[in-house]
Amino acid sequence: MRMSRYFLPVLRETPAEAQIASHRLMLRSGMIQQASAGIYSWMPLGRRVLGKLETIIHEEQAAAGHIPILMPTLQPAALWQESGRYDDYGQEMLRITDRQGRHLLYGPTNEELVTDIFRGHVKSYRNLPLTLYHIQWKFRDEIRPRFGIMRGREFLMKDGYNFDVDEASAVHAYNRHLVSYLRTYQRMGLKAIPMRADTGPIGGKLSHEFLVLADTGESELFFDSNILELGLGDSDIDYDSREACASVFDRWTQQYARTDETHDPDHFARHVPAVRQRRSRGIEVGQIFYFGTKYSEPMDACVNDASGQRVPVHMGSHGIGVSRLVGAIIEANHDDKGIVWPEPVAPFAVGVINLKPDNEEVSAVCEDLCVRLEAQGLEPLYDDTDDRAGSKFTTMDLIGLPWRLTVGPRSLAAGELELTCRRDGRTFNCAPEEAIGRLTDIYGVK
RNA sequence: CGGGGUGUGGCGCAGUCUGGUAGCGCAACGGCUUUGGGAGCCGUAGGUCGUUGGUUCGAAUCCAAUCGCCCCGACCA
Structure with a gap:
């Protein structure tokens, strides 16, 4: 969404x-x-x-x-x-x-x-x-x-x-x-x-x-x-x-x-x-x-x-x-x-934050991520708005989706994005494929 | 139902005591700058002050009634 x-x-x-x-x-x-x-x-x-x-x-x-x-x-x-x-x-x-x-x-x-x-x-x-x-x-x-x-x-x-x-x-x-x-x-x-x-x-x-x-x-x-x-x-x-x-x-x-x-x-x-x-x-x-x-x-x-x-x-x-x-x-x-939703009842499985919606490469990665997440049955909430980064983080923390994918030019330069756990804040820098793999493991879908 | 509060732009509040015709912050809209953890400056728009009646030259402000909402208590998934 x-x-x-x-x-x-x-x-x-x-x-x-x-x-x-x-x-x-x-x-x-x-x-x-x-x-x-x-x-x-x-x-x-x-x-x-x-x-x-x-x-x-x-x-x-x-x-x-x-x-x-x-x-x-x-x-x-x-x-x-x-x-x-x-x-x-x-x-x-x-x-x-x-x-x-x-x-x-x-x-x-x-x-x-x-x-x-x-x-x-x-x-x-x-x-x-x-x-x-x-x-x-x-x-x-x-x-x-x-x-x-x-x-x-x-x-x-x-x-x-x-x-x-x-x-x-x-x-x-x-x-x-x-x-x-x-x-x-x-x-x-x-x-x-x-x-x-x-x-x-x-x-x-x-x-x-x-x-x-x-x-x-x-x-x-x-x-x-x-x-x-x-x-x-x-x-x-x-x-x-x-x-x-x-x-x-x-x-x-x-x-x-x-x-x-x-x-x-x-x-x-x-x-x-x-x-x-x-x-x-x-x-x-x-x-x-x-x-x-x-x-x-x-x-x-x-x-x-x-x-x-x-x-x-x-x-x-x-x-x-x-x-x-x-x-x-x-x-x-x-x-x-x-809020910090437990995975089984979270309104969306994962929040995707696009830090630069006007950057074509970043947006393309985000769109692709969402399509692939949905194909796995993992519903993403995709923040594609042009709000400032801080505002997006704050909103995502407030609504409490258990996981967050952050995509921006800085980490994307290394081919990576960030997967962050809402509950304890730990962050994994990894390629999109790996992030999707981790999420499917967490949510137990195949 | 008893007790205590409260009602003012979308949200949070001030102004009420001591009547003189409504203000602040956030949000919205426009412009410029900014841009990886709620940005800055300038500007614009938006309210018959819950409702009804009364007092008064004049009521958000005083009086009465009424409606809504919140808190404390006795009851319940």
């Missing part, structure tokens, strides 16, 4: 309203623009990051055998009256009346709608297990939106719902989701820690939240430092294996890890050695629930089991805060110059 033809409205000065790094940097790098309190437009750069996150989520969901659908943002109130949540949910739910006087709501979550879809089509245990999910905009009329998209009222969420014939199957679905979420966050360059959680208005008996460590997080965390050493291993997991999923679940949940909501100070003090006790702040980026028949019973979502009995299905739901993740990733990956 040529910067001269792109829409990248970066701000030189920090808008007064931005209090935390991610909000400040998202506004300055032209990723978002506020439309109203807690409601944002996503500009091209921000939209690209959302797209990267969605792609990773879809791939990991597919690996776990979950099926994508797309439900609407507006839902009929009647379904929520059926589950009993229309009155329970409170002021946080935005209620709407259409011209016919019909009562609608802008969905804060989708248990009722998906249960309605399920019950109309699935009648037998033979069609289970089934997990349906979508990535859709939600609206929760927060009392006080703040911190940019971190606590918006409108936000993009991946929400999934599993349907199983009995509790044991549903617990497997729960464990399977825990594993797939850990893999999803890992692919985004994040270390997310599962922590036992309250179930809140979703209801149910089993729930874990996923938290990313960040000083500006809204939750206070207490955990055993051993959990920071845990990995997922290098091999693929068999998601159909109850034992395999349960063992990952056990490994990740046997260490003490709680938020302030569920923290048990006595237990923490007695069972976690003092040298391993950690206290930190974190950002919640996802949550999983098992709630059994809470919705299937009142909404009559039943299947025939193996013995011919009609039984309510066991369900759980699972959410990833996609738009919030953008903020969380920035909180965990920035410095005083700007």
Whole structure:
């Protein structure tokens, strides 16, 4: 993408309203623009990051055998009256009346709608297990939106719902989701820690939240430092294996890890050695629930089991805060110059800076570079503008592409350009071919 | 919702207390010089001061109402 033809409205000065790094940097790098309190437009750069996150989520969901659908943002109130949540949910739910006087709501979550879809089509245990999910905009009329998209009222969420014939199957679905979420966050360059959680208005008996460590997080965390050493291993997991999923679940949940909501100070003090006790702040980026028949019973979502009995299905739901993740990733990956994107979620793989756009040789090298990068599936953002060099460097640092190729007459005289790492600043002087080779290695494309 | 702020060219702000008809920096545009880490000089353009009403000879400034936004608190992906 040529910067001269792109829409990248970066701000030189920090808008007064931005209090935390991610909000400040998202506004300055032209990723978002506020439309109203807690409601944002996503500009091209921000939209690209959302797209990267969605792609990773879809791939990991597919690996776990979950099926994508797309439900609407507006839902009929009647379904929520059926589950009993229309009155329970409170002021946080935005209620709407259409011209016919019909009562609608802008969905804060989708248990009722998906249960309605399920019950109309699935009648037998033979069609289970089934997990349906979508990535859709939600609206929760927060009392006080703040911190940019971190606590918006409108936000993009991946929400999934599993349907199983009995509790044991549903617990497997729960464990399977825990594993797939850990893999999803890992692919985004994040270390997310599962922590036992309250179930809140979703209801149910089993729930874990996923938290990313960040000083500006809204939750206070207490955990055993051993959990920071845990990995997922290098091999693929068999998601159909109850034992395999349960063992990952056990490994990740046997260490003490709680938020302030569920923290048990006595237990923490007695069972976690003092040298391993950690206290930190974190950002919640996802949550999983098992709630059994809470919705299937009142909404009559039943299947025939193996013995011919009609039984309510066991369900759980699972959410990833996609738009919030953008903020969380920035909180965990920035410095005083700007954002430092992890490669898998970067809006562009590499920035190409042309130091002399009016020099034909330099420009020819840049154009050729971009064509070849694109042929490798590595999207470049090509700064072909006639700004001064310093200004280009500063902008590129601000928007935080992980790698930068700098092309100017000085190094080109030796047949070289510069490949610079945004995170640590190390620079390689090398020929274009070698730079492309290094980048394809880094991004793991062939 | 309670408490505290705030609203002035695209962005960041001053001016409000003590009414006299709007200013600074950045950005934009033009010219010259400059050109490998946010250039310099000269010039140009852009605002009925959130909105409505009131007081006054006169309101960005005083009064009232209203709307928006931000911060602190109780709630949440």
